[in-house]
Amino acid sequence: MRSSIFPVVTVLGFATALFSVSFLVPLAYAFATNEPTVDSFATGFLITFFVGLAAHFLTRRFKRELQPRDGFLLVSAVWSLIPAFSTIPLVLFFDDLSFTDAYFETVSGLTTTGATVLTGLDTMPASINIWRHLLSWIGGMGILVLAVAILPLLGVGGSQVFKAETPGPMKDSKLTPRITETAKSLYLVYVALSLACAVSYKLAGMTWLDAFMHSGTTMSLSGFSSHDASFAYFDSPAIEMVSVAFMLISGVNFAIHFLAWRGKSFRPYVMCPETKWFLVLMLVSVLLIATFLLAHQQYTTFSEAFRFSLFNVVSVATTTGFANTDFGQWPIFAPLFMLFLSVFASAAGSTGGGIKMLRAVILFQHAVGELSRTLHPRAVNPVRIRDTVVSSQVISGVLAFMMMYGMSIITITMIQMFTGLEPIAALTGTIAMINCTGPGLGVLGPASNYSSLGDFQTWVYSFAMLLGRLEMFTILVLFTPAFWRK
Amino acid sequence: MRSSIFPVVTVLGFATALFSVSFLVPLAYAFATNEPTVDSFATGFLITFFVGLAAHFLTRRFKRELQPRDGFLLVSAVWSLIPAFSTIPLVLFFDDLSFTDAYFETVSGLTTTGATVLTGLDTMPASINIWRHLLSWIGGMGILVLAVAILPLLGVGGSQVFKAETPGPMKDSKLTPRITETAKSLYLVYVALSLACAVSYKLAGMTWLDAFMHSGTTMSLSGFSSHDASFAYFDSPAIEMVSVAFMLISGVNFAIHFLAWRGKSFRPYVMCPETKWFLVLMLVSVLLIATFLLAHQQYTTFSEAFRFSLFNVVSVATTTGFANTDFGQWPIFAPLFMLFLSVFASAAGSTGGGIKMLRAVILFQHAVGELSRTLHPRAVNPVRIRDTVVSSQVISGVLAFMMMYGMSIITITMIQMFTGLEPIAALTGTIAMINCTGPGLGVLGPASNYSSLGDFQTWVYSFAMLLGRLEMFTILVLFTPAFWRK
Numbered sequence: 026m027r028s029s030i031f032p033v034v035t036v037l038g039f040a041t042a043l044f045s046v047s048f049l050v051p052l053a054y055a056f057a058t059n060e061p062t063v064d065s066f067a068t069g070f071l072i073t074f075f076v077g078l079a080a081h082f083l084t085r086r087f088k089r090e091l092q093p094r095d096g097f098l099l100v101s102a103v104w105s106l107i108p109a110f111s112t113i114p115l116v117l118f119f120d121d122l123s124f125t126d127a128y129f130e131t132v133s134g135l136t137t138t139g140a141t142v143l144t145g146l147d148t149m150p151a152s153i154n155i156w157r158h159l160l161s162w163i164g165g166m167g168i169l170v171l172a173v174a175i176l177p178l179l180g181v182g183g184s185q186v187f188k189a190e191t192p193g194p195m196k197d198s199k200l201t202p203r204i205t206e207t208a209k210s211l212y213l214v215y216v217a218l219s220l221a222c223a224v225s226y227k228l229a230g231m232t233w234l235d236a237f238m239h240s241g242t243t244m245s246l247s248g249f250s251s252h253d254a255s256f257a258y259f260d261s262p263a264i265e266m267v268s269v270a271f272m273l274i275s276g277v278n279f280a281i282h283f284l285a286w287r288g289k290s291f292r293p294y295v296m297c298p299e300t301k302w303f304l305v306l307m308l309v310s311v312l313l314i315a316t317f318l319l320a321h322q323q324y325t326t327f328s329e330a331f332r333f334s335l336f337n338v339v340s341v342a343t344t345t346g347f348a349n350t351d352f353g354q355w356p357i358f359a360p361l362f363m364l365f366l367s368v369f370a371s372a373a374g375s376t377g378g379g380i381k382m383l384r385a386v387i388l389f390q391h392a393v394g395e396l397s398r399t400l401h402p403r404a405v406n407p408v409r410i411r412d413t414v415v416s417s418q419v420i421s422g423v424l425a426f427m428m429m430y431g432m433s434i435i436t437i438t439m440i441q442m443f444t445g446l447e448p449i450a451a452l453t454g455t456i457a458m459i460n461c462t463g464p465g466l467g468v469l470g471p472a473s474n475y476s477s478l479g480d481f482q483t484w485v486y487s488f489a490m491l492l493g494r495l496e497m498f499t500i501l502v503l504f505t506p507a508f509w510r511k
Numbered sequence: 512m513r514s515s516i517f518p519v520v521t522v523l524g525f526a527t528a529l530f531s532v533s534f535l536v537p538l539a540y541a542f543a544t545n546e547p548t549v550d551s552f553a554t555g556f557l558i559t560f561f562v563g564l565a566a567h568f569l570t571r572r573f574k575r576e577l578q579p580r581d582g583f584l585l586v587s588a589v590w591s592l593i594p595a596f597s598t599i600p601l602v603l604f605f606d607d608l609s610f611t612d613a614y615f616e617t618v619s620g621l622t623t624t625g626a627t628v629l630t631g632l633d634t635m636p637a638s639i640n641i642w643r644h645l646l647s648w649i650g651g652m653g654i655l656v657l658a659v660a661i662l663p664l665l666g667v668g669g670s671q672v673f674k675a676e677t678p679g680p681m682k683d684s685k686l687t688p689r690i691t692e693t694a695k696s697l698y699l700v701y702v703a704l705s706l707a708c709a710v711s712y713k714l715a716g717m718t719w720l721d722a723f724m725h726s727g728t729t730m731s732l733s734g735f736s737s738h739d740a741s742f743a744y745f746d747s748p749a750i751e752m753v754s755v756a757f758m759l760i761s762g763v764n765f766a767i768h769f770l771a772w773r774g775k776s777f778r779p780y781v782m783c784p785e786t787k788w789f790l791v792l793m794l795v796s797v798l799l800i801a802t803f804l805l806a807h808q809q810y811t812t813f814s815e816a817f818r819f820s821l822f823n824v825v826s827v828a829t830t831t832g833f834a835n836t837d838f839g840q841w842p843i844f845a846p847l848f849m850l851f852l853s854v855f856a857s858a859a860g861s862t863g864g865g866i867k868m869l870r871a872v873i874l875f876q877h878a879v880g881e882l883s884r885t886l887h888p889r890a891v892n893p894v895r896i897r898d899t900v901v902s903s904q905v906i907s908g909v910l911a912f913m914m915m916y917g918m919s920i921i922t923i924t925m926i927q928m929f930t931g932l933e934p935i936a937a938l939t940g941t942i943a944m945i946n947c948t949g950p951g952l953g954v955l956g957p958a959s960n961y962s963s964l965g966d967f968q969t970w971v972y973s974f975a976m977l978l979g980r981l982e983m984f985t986i987l988v989l990f991t992p993a994f995w996r997k
């Protein structure tokens with residue numbers, strides 16, 4: 026047991042100490058503008074830095090090459106412990122904020138879910154909002170490496186198929202060495218696009234502060250805003266267009282962006298079926314919902330219906346969760362359809378959540394193949410992605426992933442209803458948590474937030490966000506006896 | 512084309528003519544008691560008999576051995592056309608009943624869904640109720656042969672695994688010859704149990720007429736009643752106990768009943784894992800809901816809570832749909848949990864609907880197996896049912912079945928919401944239709960019925976009942992181009 030946990034702890038400690046540097050950003054801002062949050066962030070930094078460093082050095086002598094088993098433990102521990110450290114400034118600054126709610130907020134940030142339990146965002150110290158948005162932006166970086174490098178190596182839910190486009194030589198099954206290389210490529214793209222997004226927001230009319238914060242939560246598809254009213258605060262079609270463009274960019278596999286950038290060519294996009302399906306799906310859905318809203322007299326002109334459909338459909342479908350109007354007031358087909366899109370619209374290797382377009386296509390092809398195999402039992406209809414036959418092992422993993430995804434949604438919805446949440450909120454909230462989307466409907470709708478939940482319900486949803494973000498298997502495998510055996 | 516449809520038509524015509532005999536039961540009753548429905552039933556009988564006979568004889572020269580492809584067409588045609596003929600007496604007798612609503616009613620009867628669009632059941636001619644209940648009872652016979660003999664031969668959704676317990680030699684892949692033999696065995700059990708059920712109902716206090724009618728809708732797990740108030744009309748724990756006992760019996764694979772009866776032994780039940788899981792699940796769920804209802808002050812004593820939990824949980828979970836109280840008024844976790852049970856509780860080869868316990872167990876074992884394969888990629892964790900390894904081909908079929916089942920529920924729910932149905936009714940109604948359960952919640956709840964739906968919505972739900980009853984593939988395969996090619 027010892028020998029299997031300590032090598033993980035030493036890496037975990039190092040990662041925590043490294044992460045502590047991010048406290049310095051809001052700390053510097055608070056210090057420069059004389060905000061009353063200086064002590065809170067300084068304390069957060071010091072505790073996180075020294076606890077991480079101590080954990081690292083005390084266990085360093087156990088260091089060894091990490092195995093897949095260590096990988097599951099490390100990933101789960103990083104994603105559940107870093108949010109715990111991140112709560113320190115929030116709990117210290119807000120007198121009435123419980124650890125339960127603060128943990129929900131930081132998990133929501135780092136998983137890029139973007140659901141909040143805080144109100145009065147517009148009037149609180151900017152450093153708090155900087156911290157929330159920074160957590161999301163850092164979470165986005167974590168997701169990219171997770172999706173493109175780590176999960177495929179761990180073979181989570183058929184994600185081996187995700188590495189088709191991975192930049193650099195990733196065929197190896199060792200955990201550590203080449204991840205750094207992949208991470209560098211992806212981060213280059215992520216940082217460059219984030220800067221472009223911030224500048225675009227500024228040009229469209231935001232302040233620099235808002236531009237940087239919203240760039241972080243756009244590129245990470247998080248959906249946090251520094252305004253209670255989200256994008257309705259700006260009420261600016263120009264800002265919304267920038268947002269839509271960068272949400273769409275972030276819904277695409279970042280490895281494709283990297284290949285396009287390195288090759289100075291649009292060809293990687295054209296060759297990527299996921300990108301095409303994603304864009305076509307977005308276009309068709311935006312037009313469908315615009316027409317639906319017009320037919321239901323929600324708006325008087327098509328251009329107005331199109332504006333609100335475009336922004337909110339893209340926002341929810343990409344699992345961002347920004348809103349420029351209370352779409353919870355629309356006839357309920359529209360928001361439920363948008364949440365349904367969020368299940369599968371964004372690409373593997375994007376910063377989006379859900380099952381990913383690639384898995385959806387594999388599931389669809391498999392079902393159609395089985396249907397025709399019913400007629401011709403000896404026919405061979407292999408599932409193909411980009412002319413490559415997907416192995417039956419991968420398909421089997423994807424199908425198991427889908428089962429766990431479905432069962433998780435049903436179980437968590439049931440638990441939340443059992444504890445008194447009304448069914449629409451329970452179901453949509455669960456879908457919004459597992460897909461890392463953010464707003465649900467009803468009391469968890471876009472005009473409201475998650476502060477009305479009881480403590481137990483809040484913990485369940487914090488768990489749901491981690492479950493969804495780490496693609497089920499990474500967490501669930503820790504609950505199997507086989508994991509802890511030997 | 513011609514050569515591939517006419518051999519089906521000749522069998523279809525024969526089946527229709529044979530079915531027409533069932534009109535004689537309500538006709539005889541109406542004649543004997545001088546009810547005003549005599550002409551309606553006589554007309555129904557004559558049209559059905561002669562149309563069937565004509566179709567049979569006009570196409571008899573094309574008769575040949577049926578192929579699997581013919582099987583899909585025949586099964587779909589029988590289950591969609593016989594309800595159409597069955598509407599004749601309803602449409603003729605009720606001036607204000609549309610064909611749309613009448614077809615919903617007869618599909619609901621023959622698929623043993625038991626949802627109704629009729630009100631005033633207590634005051635209408637008994638022959639109408641006899642007809643509705645008879646359709647359900649006949650539907651139950653159809654389902655037994657479908658589930659135990661035909662679907663496994665057609666290889667629908669991994670149902671090959673269902674034939675493990677089939678009485679008689681069924682290893683052959685020819686469609687016709689041995690089905691008769693299997694059918695005889697199952698019908699013997701079905702008729703014997705139906706008589707036992709009717710006598711038990713009579714002893715518990717029903718009239719003979721009610722006893723026979725409710726026996727028909729209990730054994731078929733249909734849930735039709737001759738009273739608007741369903742079992743609340745009787746308000747009798749004795750009658751409810753009889754009902755619960757026979758619903759549980761009908762939720763078990765009838766091939767197991769046959770084997771037990773032939774061997775004069777309880778051993779087949781003990782050896783059948785599906786039966787054990789089913790009974791354990793029912794017991795645990797009844798206790799859970801009873802405790803939940805007590806905790807939410809719905810009832811003042813545990814025995815009262817247990818009585819209502821027992822009856823309604825067993826009724827909904829077995830996909831029957833009787834009610835002895837308006838469980839739609841319970842805190843919504845309870846009825847939603849009951850509907851969730853209806854998805855998978857009843858056994859393959861029972862008269863119940865849903866995906867069947869056997870498929871649920873295969874899906875669960877597969878997901879757990881994949882989870883541990885994530886840790887040990889080279890480990891072999893085959894899915895086993897009764898110590899037999901389930902082939903990967905069957906697992907693949909079951910998984911595809913589950914995908915289509917899930918997608919059908921989502922799509923049909925979306926369509927019903929798009930056309931204006933409120934979301935809880937749309938979702939629960941869709942689940943209740945696809946699982947052939949009957950009552951949903953909200954405007955489609957147990958205290959209400961399906962008459963409030965628009966025509967289009969009614970057709971969608973009629974389709975959903977057939978889709979669920981014929982286990983997705985049988986219908987969906989007709990929509991593939993490959994089916995009609997050559």
Ligand SMILES: [K+]
Pocket residue numbers: 137138139246247248344345346461462463
């Ligand atoms: K989000």
Ligand SMILES: [K+]
Pocket residue numbers: 623624625732733734830831832947948949
């Ligand atoms: K039923």
